[in-house]
Amino acid sequence: MEFTGEIAEIQQQLARCSDIAARRLAVAQTLAPRRGERLLEIGCGAGLLLRELALAVGPHGLAAGLDISPDQIGAAEAECTGIPAAKPEIGDVRALGYGDAVFDAAVAVQAVEYVPEVETALAEIRRVLKAGGRFHCLATNWTSSFWHGPEIGLTARIASAWENHAAHPNLPARLAPMLARAGFTGIRQLPVPIVNADFGPAAFAYWLARLMAAHAAREGTAPGTAEAWLAALAAADAEGEFFFSSVPILTTAIAA
Template sequence: MSQLEFDDNAARTLEAMYLTPDVVGQRAKVIEMLAPAPGEHVLDIGAGPGLLAYDLARMVGESGRLVGLDASAAMLKVARTRLAAMPQAECMEGDAADLTFPDASFDIAVSTQVHEYVADMEKAVKELHRVLKPGGRALVLDTDWRSIVWHSSDKARMERVLQCWDDHLADPHLPATLGARMRRAGFRVLRVEIVPMLSPRWQPVSYAAGIMKTIRGYAAANGDRHGLSKEEVQAWYDDQLRLAERGEFFFSLNRYAFLAMR
């Protein structure tokens, strides 16, 4: 697995993607499923630029607590700036598979687009269970990249680009096994919801447009193991722009949100 590197530029790019309508809708769905209440203690694992953490901190209020964890210093800088005016919120460096909190510390734990990067999922899910209070809620949201429907003029090249992209994840198909993993760790799974990233036509301010640029950068740097040259990766990207110009762009990808109770 070749991980994505999150420097300051990458952090800003990710923040812009998280502000697109698709991902704003995802945050609304996560908040609806979790239903945070004033005074609750919340752990946001993989807080990224802090957009979800900001909303959750506002909802639990100053009588509550919000802790945002991230492994990236660049992401933590963005999140800390966003949350600076909230005394109930703090951000710290952390590892999803090694949570440094006492047992039963939180009412809510949430993790969006994080656990698919975690190599030791059994430990990560046990840690999630451990830090929750009895009756506490966990929400884990991840993508299964087999769910993608992405139109291309060259299907074989598209497949190779997506196979290369899969390499950046520990498990690009985590949702298929996530419910069973959570139940084995002692959770009761309450709800599973699909959260679509859908662009039936080209929209430059969209998840599809943002991830297209990210995949181009990753595949250009790592495509050799799949026989992809930088020129082929650029040709893949240019093909998508031509399809967009002709009104033939189509992108759909499913994320899956699992709500569980300890």
């Protein structure tokens, strides 16, 4: 899925909802950036986490943010204006434009699963990390996400289109051995659950549904299906029958 145009705009709104703000805090606290460190964020998107990392490392550190989408980097540059440590730029994780062993830590939030050559990406991340450097990767097993409320057939059609939105839609299940092959050790996996019992704009599910609907429309789902699904979700919420759950997995590892 390309994060450009409407899809980039929806993702940027999603990044500001309360559930994702809480997730950013969890990732940042686990990564524990230190003053003066050099950090790399893969798939920095609109730059909200990058901003927090740059403030944490301070003016003598570096928070380099990489994204393949010009739309996302434009948003990240605006978000990080006036913060000297923040350096967002267009780039490809499969061929990082940095020397060997230059970063103290790297983080990727819902990013690596979109890279077809994921093992190449992991090897590049390991290359630019110092020995002992930290890598934190948050991704979701998307087939385990659960929607309750709308008509089952509508949900099935949207979910079917969503299955191909990422090259590796269930990356956490396969990530640990991939990291070991790339030269990482000390691998741990922790759940960062999201539960929404309402369908308001503060909820992750509200914006995720719009992202899924936009992707389904791009994929040629029958006209009106995406709109009908969103309307069914809103109707279920009005009746007190809406529920959504998802369990992103935060995988942490150390460069050997």
